[in-house]
Amino acid sequence: MGSKSTTLLLIGFLHIFIVTSSCSHLYSSLGGNFSGDPGELNSNLTSMAKRLINQAYADIDPSRLIDFHTHILGMGNSPSGIWINPAMQSLGNPLRYFRFQIFKNAAGIENIESADQNYLKRLLKLIDNLPYQGKFMILGLDKHYRPDGKEDPEWTDLYIPNEYIANIAKQHPEKFIPMISVNPHRRDAIDKLEYWRKQGIRFIKWLPNAMGIDPSDPKLESYYLKMKELGMILLVHVGDEGSVHTGPFEKFGNPLLLRRPLDMGVKVIMAHCASDGTNKDLDASSQNEISNFDLFVRMMNEPRYEGLLFGEISGLTQINRFDGPLQTLLKKQEWHHRLVNGSDYPLPALNTVVWTGSLERAGFITGDEMEALDLIYKYNPILFDFVLKRTVRHPETGERFPSSVFMFPKVLK
Template sequence: MARLSRRALLGVGASFTAGLVVGGRLGAPQAFAPGPPRAVDGDAKDLVLRALEGLDPAKVWDTHVHVVGIGTGNSGCWVNPKMRSAVHPVRQFEFDVYLAASGVSDMSRVDEEYIERLLTLSRLANPQGKIVCLPFDIAVREDGSEDWDQTEVYTPNEYVAELGKKHANVVPGASIHPYRKDAVERLDKAVEAGARVVKWLPNSMGMDPASPKCDAFYERLATLDVPLLCHTGEEQAVQSDEWQELGNPLRLRRALEKGVRVVAAHCASLGSVRDLDDPMDRSISAFDALLRMLNDRRWEKNLFADISAMTQVQRAGRPLRDMLIAKHLHPRLLYGSDYPLPAIDPLVSTRLLEGDGYITGADRALLNRIYAQNPLLFDFVLKRRLSVEHMNASYAFEPKVFETAWLYDRPSAEG
């Protein structure tokens, strides 16, 4: 795992590439290529077994797994050409790092290799569990037209639905921009095809969760009782600063008011947002905005948050510590990996986590071994082993944070 000093951490920039520079691994993207997936053994296996203690493995679903591709094998996936062009070296570097970390080696089989490796990692990590696989919709303008120039990646709902039909451990999601003129029809079609959750990334897709344009979509989500997994906080891969505010968790109150079950991805653990309740229009941390909502009794039954990405170097500060301590919120927290990001070595520093008291030195050594064999399993075991001392007590994420299958039950769903 990346070795990151405290001084280096303070230099982490806002961009993804800056994070890689600080991690000390900026160079040929091939340096990020992981080895083949392998079963863990010895002391590392013992640590995995300890991480599984007290859990029903069949209920452990990774709620945040991305499916991406470039269109090989007729997948329908697409990546903005700017991300593959030497004219845009930073974006090209980021794309190449993602490919390498995903274990892709044959450019004629990118999409197939991505899925094959993901499925192997998942089955080795927890053969009884499931992964919730997320597509990614196109950016859409306010008039309902598609904006391909602003779109970074596109993964069709149909492709992910087919994966769900072929593989028992895949739970398909959907991604549908609410500004589409046929958004509700697309939602019905996706749910009929097996989608169990809808994923939004407002900072990248360009939807405003507080806009009345979302109302019809929210109403149908609530009727179907399908949860909305929405990115909250800053999104570092976004090229347009004006869309960052769309990741303000306070903007999701409109969905909550419509009865939608909302999952705030990453616990809004990065960046600042406008305080929509402040007459002076000042900024607050996105995390504080989400805490305000989580502590609002009106949303106790339909606002949740996932812990994906929270161990990354730029997030593993106060948000991670506070969420470990906030036991009253653990029933509303959900485990997610944000794969493939856990496979990008510099984004998580076990040295930093040990230095901040989140893990022991002994655990760190074993976690590094697990990472080399299975980054997806590493993410799970790391989050199970995290703990923090506060007022003479030790706090860790409760087992219920990891048993996430309940989220996808739809007892009140209507046709």
């Protein structure tokens, strides 16, 4: 989801939150600073906005259009089974509370008594008002488990059951593909993999920093072997995480820890291309702290991981990520066939993390493009995220992400 840098941005606003008597406007300014109905976008588009949207879809095959990273959220007010840690809803934990309120706002949750329904209704409306819908992979999120197989509610901020994800996808098969989340420390982890594979599900999501998973743990080899046997693919958060509480488990976002499943032949998609934070260089005797993105680059450069290691580009346009990683990925044309798109929705709706003015000043977009993109954001953050990624260009070479990044790659089918 988010990153440590995203959290630091929010900390900077915390004193405002404390002294503000009414926080709804503040949440909107930092969270979902959109005001237009998605259905009214077309009647309010400028000529530049129309041009950018048309260019974004011009060379896309709608039947292959895919978003690999879409979150389903809620409050558990329905039979969804969603669970939210009480610490995220208590002023006794001001940062976690503040962060959660902003995410709720960005997600379009207006009433906690109907939060599950609010979130899904908003997501469906955004998708229904896209020029071409494509498919969205919706993600489960398993609980934090200890290595002994016991649940750890203290370190579980958010639980999104696989059953809920699967049911939504079943109700809207033209829009959604379910991606399950199975913590390998679960005592029934292998059984869960087999069960969900029989349901036709092939993709698994991990957030190791939040779920308490060290991907390099030798005890996980049976899990990886089962994944390979079943032809399942792992989408895994790499780099720092700031949307949920991680504490001492932040180190599990180290890309190098994923050498074990890769070396066993498991296909791995690294979310965000490890574009934020630092970790120990476990390949070096010194084990100095270096950029997670540099570790990702090293692994992408290793020929043995061709056809196994992929990068997912959600978050690359965020203020805390674009300076360095975005330039590199735009320029590395030899990697483009190994990149896939994800929105990480609702993050594109967070007004605090995507600063189009900074992208314009850095040369990724022009001033006219910035104004058009800002207009699109006001009505549809998902469309905004897609059009922005199709618009950004390398400040020096002009290289862009090709259409293949936004379509389902045959190698992952």
